[in-house]
Amino acid sequence: MSEQAMxxxxxxxxxxxxxxxxxxxxxxxxxxxxxxxxxxxxxVPPVPKVERTTPLVETVTAxxxxxxxxxxxxxxxxxxxxENVRPVAYDGLRVFQWTTRAADxxxxxxxxxxxxTQMENNRNVAKGNVLLSTKWSSEAAGNFMENGNMxxxxxxxxxxxxxxxxxxxxxxxLMRTNPATEILAVAGMWRFRPxxxxxxxxxxLGGKVITSDLVAPIVNNILGGGERVEKKPLPFSGTxxxxx
Amino acid sequence: xxxxxxxxxxDRLADIVVRVEKSGWTDEDKEALYAKISEYLHSxxxxxxxxxxxxxxxxxxxxxxxxxxxxxxxxxxxxxFSDPKMFEExxxxxxxxxxxxxxxxxxxxxx
Numbered sequence: 256m257s258e259q260a261m262x263x264x265x266x267x268x269x270x271x272x273x274x275x276x277x278x279x280x281x282x283x284x285x286x287x288x289x290x291x292x293x294x295x296x297x298x299v300p301p302v303p304k305v306e307r308t309t310p311l312v313e314t315v316t317a318x319x320x321x322x323x324x325x326x327x328x329x330x331x332x333x334x335x336x337x338e339n340v341r342p343v344a345y346d347g348l349r350v351f352q353w354t355t356r357a358a359d360x361x362x363x364x365x366x367x368x369x370x371x372t373q374m375e376n377n378r379n380v381a382k383g384n385v386l387l388s389t390k391w392s393s394e395a396a397g398n399f400m401e402n403g404n405m406x407x408x409x410x411x412x413x414x415x416x417x418x419x420x421x422x423x424x425x426x427x428x429l430m431r432t433n434p435a436t437e438i439l440a441v442a443g444m445w446r447f448r449p450x451x452x453x454x455x456x457x458x459x460l461g462g463k464v465i466t467s468d469l470v471a472p473i474v475n476n477i478l479g480g481g482e483r484v485e486k487k488p489l490p491f492s493g494t495x496x497x498x499x
Numbered sequence: 500x501x502x503x504x505x506x507x508x509x510d511r512l513a514d515i516v517v518r519v520e521k522s523g524w525t526d527e528d529k530e531a532l533y534a535k536i537s538e539y540l541h542s543x544x545x546x547x548x549x550x551x552x553x554x555x556x557x558x559x560x561x562x563x564x565x566x567x568x569x570x571x572x573x574x575x576x577x578x579x580f581s582d583p584k585m586f587e588e589x590x591x592x593x594x595x596x597x598x599x600x601x602x603x604x605x606x607x608x609x610x
Contacts (some may be wrong), residue, residue, distance in 0.1 A: 269528040272607030273535045279599040280539045315564050345565040 313455045314348045317462040324466035330475040348458070355454040363444040366427060367437070508590070511597050515604065522609045532607075536600055543596055547589045551579035 318337070325334040337344075430440040465474050506514075515536070519529055549557065552575055560566055560575060579585045604610075 268607040268609075269524065269531060272532060272603040272609075275603040275606045276535050276539055276599060279603075280542060283543060283596075342565050 314352065314458045315345065317455075317459040318344055318348065321462045321466055325471065325475070328466070328468075328471055330471060333471075333475040333478045336478045351454065351458070352451060355451040356448060358450045359444060359448040362450065363441055366430060366440060366444070371428065371431065508593055508597070511594070515597065515600055518604060518609050522607075524609075539596055539599070540593060543592050544589065547592050548576070548579045548585065550588075551582050551585040552576075553578060 318341075322334055322337045322341070325337060430436050464470055519532060522529075524532075556575060560571060
């Protein structure tokens with residue numbers, strides 16, 4: 256048998272053995288871990304299939320990654336700084352989470368209750384707070400009389416206390432076209448909380464940026480982290496041949 | 500208790516290492532297999548330990564990351580490690596992992 260054929264055979268054997276262990280491990284871990292699937296914290300190892308974690312967990316994880324990465328890069332001082340601010344950072348992340356969550360609730364409430372300009376105008380008409388503008392009134396009235404052109408007449412209307420609404424953006428208008436879309440939009444906001452989600456992603460991104468090779472040295476200098484300490488491989492790393 | 504679980508864990512592990520070393524696999528293949536076995540063994544320990552931690556305390560800590568300190572973690576871990584049942588279950592679990600490793604070696608043609 257050629258050397259290449261032998262190599263292919265052992266590689267195939269290795270794949271089969273490792274594949275078997277991977278499958279068994281996944282199955283066993285699922286059976287052991289399903290009782291604890293709601294415990295979302297670093298003290299429980301990741302399960303193969305996880306529910307979407309909450310943004311707070313993501314932001315905390317991002318912070319932990321910053322600490323780890325600074326250590327991996329050898330910036331021991333900066334790593335120590337982040338370790339020291341850990342309790343404060345957790346509180347800060349929680350405040351951040353609730354602020355963004357409150358923003359999501361505010362937007363949801365606005366989607367439901369904030370009137371559009373059209374609604375404001377209708378209310379003005381209902382109250383009789385409507386005037387014909389002097390500039391357009393005669394022309395528009397004549398147009399309406401002659402052609403029944405309501406559009407032109409509407410343009411000629413001016414309102415007392417005119418208001419422009421925040422809810423005039425096209426997505427909001429579309430959402431309010433019927434109750435079904437409105438319910439769908441509110442349910443979507445409730446489930447996904449997009450502002451909170453974007454905030455969590457921004458923190459993750461921030462973590463990636465400050466630990467990037469370009470920025471990490473600057474962060475280290477700002478924090479007075481000192482010189483970079485090169486990591487040395489441990490004396491027992493790697494596989495030593497074991498004699499049978 | 501079968502013959503395998505009556506052997507000490509260390510002895511079974513040493514036996515597996517000897518069989519792999521005699522297999523004629525390349526160092527790279529052996530290294531990958533050892534890494535997998537190590538990962539598998541690591542992954543089963545914590546779930547067993549977690550079962551013996553008081554559930555309320557575990558969830559309290561999980562829901563309050565600010566409370567997770569080295570001291571809190573040590574306090575949490577003292578309870579399972581003072582329970583003899585946990586060691587018994589852990590022993591059975593790691594032995595069953597070694598059973599899987601035995602089968603995996605057969606799958607890989609190692610006798």
